[in-house]
Amino acid sequence: MNKPYNTPVSDTKWLNESEMAAWMAYVAATHLLERRVEDQLKADSGLTHAQYEILAKLSQQPGGQLRMTELANRLIVSKSGLTYQIGQLERRGLVTRAACPSDERGVLAVLTEEGMRCLERTAPGHVAVVRAFLIDRLTPEEVETMRQIMTKAAAAMKAAPAGPLRAHRPGKSPG
């Protein structure tokens, strides 16, 4: 207690020019890219990006199946949002729901044959967009740096609990 009045209420460390430019370009690029991806998928296959990500994630799993909650966590989507989209995909025959053998409560989202075919049919166009607007614009070094950046950021956010921030101290590994 007894905090001095002259303690600055806001000691914000603002972004410098490079950081600000990086952040603003990131935000813009993200929105633009999302829109391009969405348009391509819609036009080519009637899938939304969210739905494509579901099929893609399932296709990477042995048996093409995954529990609902696990899938939601990996896709970084709410459980209720996933329930809705799995419903849509099921309606189109691209995914089926199956009972989980080990847990009576559990539900497995399972990629169907047709879902796999749809994914294989759609993937080339999707990859083309990702290449055309991002990957092919970069040098291999830039791609590698981007991988590092995004991997670090994602790891930080997966690790940190929700709620107010704790400061990040760069440097030594945890030990």
Add this chain to the structure above:
Amino acid sequence: MNKPYNTPVSDTKWLNESEMAAWMAYVAATHLLERRVEDQLKADSGLTHAQYEILAKLSQQPGGQLRMTELANRLIVSKSGLTYQIGQLERRGLVTRAACPSDERGVLAVLTEEGMRCLERTAPGHVAVVRAFLIDRLTPEEVETMRQIMTKAAAAMKAAPAGPLRAHRPGKSPG
């Protein structure tokens, strides 16, 4: 016409390991970051990220004002979506609508005094999140590379017309 049957229908150039890792990490990081930003803004000021971006963009303009369509284009949001959000912000007194002097049809979105104060109050926490999970995790070189990457990608997408893709040929400058 008369296309040989042996022409491969799909000659997709898939992503190599580094490219795939970069893209997947980007997608994950993007979703995670959006969620963190959204949570912080909601908790700190009751703003959504979309609303914060509107206030921020307006605050950068002389007079804190911008035409609706121009604002929508810069934020990369649909016009109808912007109409809705400006309505929300107006309801909270953070933005006002004004007639455009030069065009009878036009509407100016204008940042109010209170809107400016709200932004100033909210910005520190927002910047803190961007720092904590992204900027502060990177070296200055990585920040600079990210700026380059995202700037290039954004420029490519702003330039390219909507619709099917045209191939990107890297190399010489246009001339």
Add this chain to the structure above:
DNA sequence: CTCTTGTCATTCGAATTTGTACTAAACCAT
């Protein structure tokens, strides 16, 4: 075994986003 607590998936309501349709105004070539 039984009770309490926690987890899994879904349902429901509220909020947001987009595309299309629509009205008014500007622009432009007769």
Add this chain to the structure above:
DNA sequence: ATGGTTTAGTACAAATTCGAATGACAAGAG
């Protein structure tokens, strides 16, 4: 001037997202 075409902003319906509440099952302590 004047009729035809664009453009600006909004209204509306459809789709999607999330959080909170719900019901069924699991897990652990006693």
